[in-house]
Amino acid sequence: MAEPRRSRPPRVLVPLLALLAAAAVPAAGQARSTAHRARAVHRGRASKKVPRPPKVVPNQEGKIVVFPFKDDDDHSIAAQVERLLRARGLEVMTGVRPVDTVEQYREMATTLGLVAYVDGTLRESPKSARVTVSVRSGYSGRKVASTTFKETPLHLRAQIEDQLWTKLGPAVSRTCADAAKPRRRGRGPLLIEAGTPLTPDG
Numbered sequence: 001m002a003e004p005r006r007s008r009p010p011r012v013l014v015p016l017l018a019l020l021a022a023a024a025v026p027a028a029g030q031a032r033s034t035a036h037r038a039r040a041v042h043r044g045r046a047s048k049k050v051p052r053p054p055k056v057v058p059n060q061e062g063k064i065v066v067f068p069f070k071d072d073d074d075h076s077i078a079a080q081v082e083r084l085l086r087a088r089g090l091e092v093m094t095g096v097r098p099v100d101t102v103e104q105y106r107e108m109a110t111t112l113g114l115v116a117y118v119d120g121t122l123r124e125s126p127k128s129a130r131v132t133v134s135v136r137s138g139y140s141g142r143k144v145a146s147t148t149f150k151e152t153p154l155h156l157r158a159q160i161e162d163q164l165w166t167k168l169g170p171a172v173s174r175t176c177a178d179a180a181k182p183r184r185r186g187r188g189p190l191l192i193e194a195g196t197p198l199t200p201d202g
Contacts, residue, residue, distance in 0.1 A: 109138030
């Protein structure tokens with residue numbers, strides 16, 4: 001018995017099937033590209049670090065000098081900084097005059113048992129005010145941190161009250177830790193060799 005002949009698709013359908021197949025290829029590629037972009041965006045969002053809250057620096061122990069602030073004519077800014085440092089457990093010294101060199105700062109710190117020095121400047125106009133506060137290490141004699149507060153004259157002191165320790169506490173903590181290290185030895189006295197004394201018989 002002869003097999004029945006298989007029917008062939010009409011010739012009109014062949015080009016139509018080819019067009020559908022060709023259209024499916026870019027559609028699949030577009031779908032893969034869209035999925036790739038979605039995964040990349042997800043990875044990018046996941047890789048963004050969530051900002052950490054500022055580290056809370058505990059109170060410290062040590063003796064620190066606060067120099068008069070430049071252009072702080074009524075001493076109000078320096079007095080506020082002194083009070084805030086005392087509130088953090090530090091012993092504050094005033095009435096000390098700045099010296100000229102890193103070596104002199106180290107020597108004064110060794111003599112007075114200091115962990116750090118603090119100084120600053122004030123610039124104020126009717127509409128704006130700017131205070132820069134710096135910390136100098138008593139161990140190294142060098143400045144280790146500086147921060148600036150910018151506000152209106154009305155709100156400047158409130159900003160210092162809220163942010164001084166947050167900004168400078170880590171630097172003060174490091175100076176307190178450094179103060180426990182052995183101090184660098186300063187230069188010894190200069191000795192002059194004058195030779196052998198003369199005798200009457202010589």
